[in-house]
Amino acid sequence: MSTSTVDRPSADVPTAAAGVVAVVAHRKKVLGGGLDELRTTLVSAGVGKLLWYEVPKSRKAPKKVRKALDKGAELILVWGGDGMVQRCADKLAGSAVPMGILPAGTANLFASNLGIPADLPEAVRIALHGRRRKLDLGRLNGEHFAVMAGAGFDGDLIRDADRKLKGRLGRVAYVWTGLRHVRGECVRTRIRVDGADWFDGEASCVLFGNVGTITGGIPAFDDARPDDGALEIGVSTASGAVDWARTLGRMAGGRSEDSPFLRMTRGRKVRVRFAAPKTYELDGGARSTAKRLKVKVVPGALTVCCPDPTH
Template sequence: MTDSPKLAVIAHRKKQLGEGLGRLREALTEAGFEDPIWYEVPKSKKTPKKVHRAMREGAELLLIWGGDGTVQRCLDALMSEGSADRRIAVGILPAGTANLLATNLGIPIDLDGALEVALHGDQKDLDVGTFNGEHFAVMAGVGFDALLIRDADSVMKDRFGRLAYLWTGARATRARLVRAHIAIDGDDWFDGKVSCVLVANVGTVTGGLTAFPGAVPDDGRFDVGVVTAVGMWDWIKVFLRLLLGQVHSSPLVRTTTARHIDVRLDSKLRYELDGGDRKKTTRMNVQVKPRALTLRVPSSQVRSAGRSGHRQE
């Protein structure tokens, strides 16, 4: 296939999708990619070096086999200084637990379907965020959301799948309140105690909950949510509103959209990035890079016709 892009595969070998990596090799050969650049890693932290190596070898299309954490690490490498001058298309083979980016974009959670999209789908330029020096495409959060992800470690997720989030969510409702000052696009927006601050590029977030039903991943803005719930009963009220699609009307939730979000906390909270646990911080400075990532998606699946959800600005 002389007109085909030079293909690279970065695979988290502990993640499973369909019949596994052996079947992926077979399917690529059947599609005319007999000798792709191929790297397997034992953990997502090992992927950036492989991404840079694939780029040096001339990769034009990068297939990522893994969950949201693996995808995030790869995208960060692509967006890093010295790499962003050459745009490489990305195809996701969602082999993780939540697969939030793939789910939000309509990418099938099966090997044959995902590979068809990765090789032949439309190319869309999606927004990317920066937070504490890292790039992300799904979400970033401090407080409740980060505790939920920290406690649902890889062992628990591998064993129980999404059910792991039910157990850890109950524990995370005990998250303490911390005072936060939040500026949106340079203007003061919120000053008070919070138990969670979430910034998202997509609508469906941790645990499969649709927190931002009007989110669009290529509109140059991220959705922002602040939760002031304290204790299990408050969180039950928030979750009920989520299930009913009325979270924006909850007195315990405040939302908006922004290009630049600056959160300052009066004490350290753990944070998460695209479902990956990170250390504690007192600062959450997020900036949006509009349409910085080229991703293969199902034809006409990315909803860029405008927001249908509720905004508060």
Template sequence: MTRVAVIAHAGKSIGGGLEELRSTLQRAGVTDPHWSEVPKSKYAPERVERALDDGAELVFVWGGDGMVQRSVDALAGRGVTLAIVPAGTANLFATSLGIPASIQDAVDIGLNGRDRTLDVGKINGERFAVMAGAGFDALMIREADKGLKDRLGRAAYVWTASKSLREDPFKARIDVNGELWYRGKASCVLVGNVGSLFGGLEAFENARPDDGLLEVGVTSADGVGEWARTVARTAIGSTAKSPFVQMTKAKKIRIELDRKVEYELDGGARGKTKRLKAKVEPGAITVRVPDLQ
């Protein structure tokens, strides 16, 4: 029988919580999984390594996008399948793969679904599954992480976004596949593996996590009026037509900024930097998805 591991963020919960996850696995015949709970997602890679040393062949990750990102960083290239039980605020990666926020359904997919081989991105030495960004989005995430996200959920991002609109743009140079692609004012730079944002909005309309490419987008929107126009375009699925947005696809990206700005990956704040180097790692991770995918 497949050796199963569970790596869980103890501070996240859906349904009946981790006790329901245990009982659901037991009813499915998984009576003695390698079980590990962490207080914060940053401890997940070490626990994933322990699970692999214990012979895990299928790793269930319980938590949000940050927990999944930390686990993907450890699992990429290891030949072990990832199953996701979405228990976070946004769950963008799970949602993009059709994995519902239901313990019973997620476990069933994890045990009986189809394996799908997906790309991951790698930026400044750390892998991500969904999206990395510098500027507006990272500042918004950093502020939401200061206790608001736990209390307000997705509403925390709306609140912090309204505050972050006052930040001044920076100057950026972006090289794509070794050649200059963009030089000028920027308020946000995104590198995406999938296209989805909160509430079903698509930052990258044609993104696929298995095409061997990353999406690159830069916006020069400045102030409430220009951002409102940009968001409106995104809501109707025509972000690329915004006068404040440029997009392309790439295998590798180099970003140089004129000052240090906040950056993030998969919803996790990472501090400030002036330089970002990103590349795609094609087919680096195997994820258990619904059979219909």
């Protein structure tokens, strides 16, 4: 598997000094000395005008992002995990306002794939002074995602994963929780990629990846990059305890391509039809059920503050 940190200078855009800075924070998330330290750090860094918004749940974040944009925010700092990042990215998609990620969540997969550490002073430094990169987002049934989306087994896994278990065991928790869902049946699934038939058969899970390391810290997609104008697409035919134990074990060990129950490709537009409604998820947040999925990549949709390239 390739490393999770990505470097691609051609995707850079010039770094601009931030004027009005907005913080959109999930108040239940913790990083370093917490939100008090964040405010102190920003004031000490010379931020002149600071807009401050706290929310109790990530689904309330988009309204705060909209308010910050209306008040002239030139940089939006997102405090939280992948759920907060996804909700804010969905609102920021297509705008020129950059997002700085302060990874205060459990997994922080988007941040870790970009090399942004769970270290408050360094994350703030990157947000204020790091290079700005235009990165791709995926879009599923009208909503953007930054890391991955999935339906079927994956959606059920996300919906039922216990937060305390996830926080304590990380990717092992997902394997543990996932094996409880081996009774989830395969359903007839038809997938078209960029206008051509790609898969037609029984499947238990469909995944769409924008980066290499996905839910549970599993390195699922070898060559995924969030700046290549494409999404990674995977379908699983695993259908029992033994099949899923082998599949999840190989994915967790970084050998997903070796599994006989996985098929993968790459594309820009995907259409999926299930014979029965399946739960789908975006960036670790379960949504509703659907029989049809419309998925596409949105190239350069989000500007993100990233570390400088290593030499």
